[in-house]
Amino acid sequence: MKTALPVALAIAAFGAHAASDTRELVRLVRQDCGSCHGMQLTGGLGTPLTPQALRDKPVDSLVATVVNGRPGTAMPPWKTIISEQDAEWIVQRLIEGFPEETR
Numbered sequence: 150m151k152t153a154l155p156v157a158l159a160i161a162a163f164g165a166h167a168a169s170d171t172r173e174l175v176r177l178v179r180q181d182c183g184s185c186h187g188m189q190l191t192g193g194l195g196t197p198l199t200p201q202a203l204r205d206k207p208v209d210s211l212v213a214t215v216v217n218g219r220p221g222t223a224m225p226p227w228k229t230i231i232s233e234q235d236a237e238w239i240v241q242r243l244i245e246g247f248p249e250e251t252r
């Protein structure tokens with residue numbers, strides 16, 4: 150199994166986000182997405198969001214799922230609070246192994 154990049158490196162590698170935005174997004178995913186997808190994102194009511202579960206799925210459709218939700222399932226649309234760009238950032242990080250919250 151690949152070890153996750155240190156958080157600082159993961160943040161540095163993504164220059165388009167201010168660190169505070171990044172922290173906010175990490176927190177949002179860990180808390181709000183974690184309530185369904187599991188605190189470790191390994192699945193719960195929602196499907197696992199681990200690199201193993203997502204790496205063979207098309208990024209575009211994963212991003213669309215975050216933005217628009219999946220009608221007929223418990224997955225809600227997030228477009229009122231998560232932009233498409235942020236959804237793409239989240240999906241990319243999920244595929245790599247999602248960073249832990251920092252303080």
Ligand code: HEC
Nearest residue numbers: 181182185194195196211214215219222223224225227239
């Ligand atoms: C109310 C529960 C709930 C919350 C909160 C939730 N999800 Fe989901 N999500 C689901 C369910 C259920 C599915 C599976 C839908 C299906 O059966 O196709 C899903 C599917 C997904 C998928 C597609 C996974 C795949 O393998 O195709 C992604 C990506 C995803 N969620 C990301 C997120 C993110 C990011 C958040 C937070 C911003 C989030 N979810 C919050 C319930 C939730």
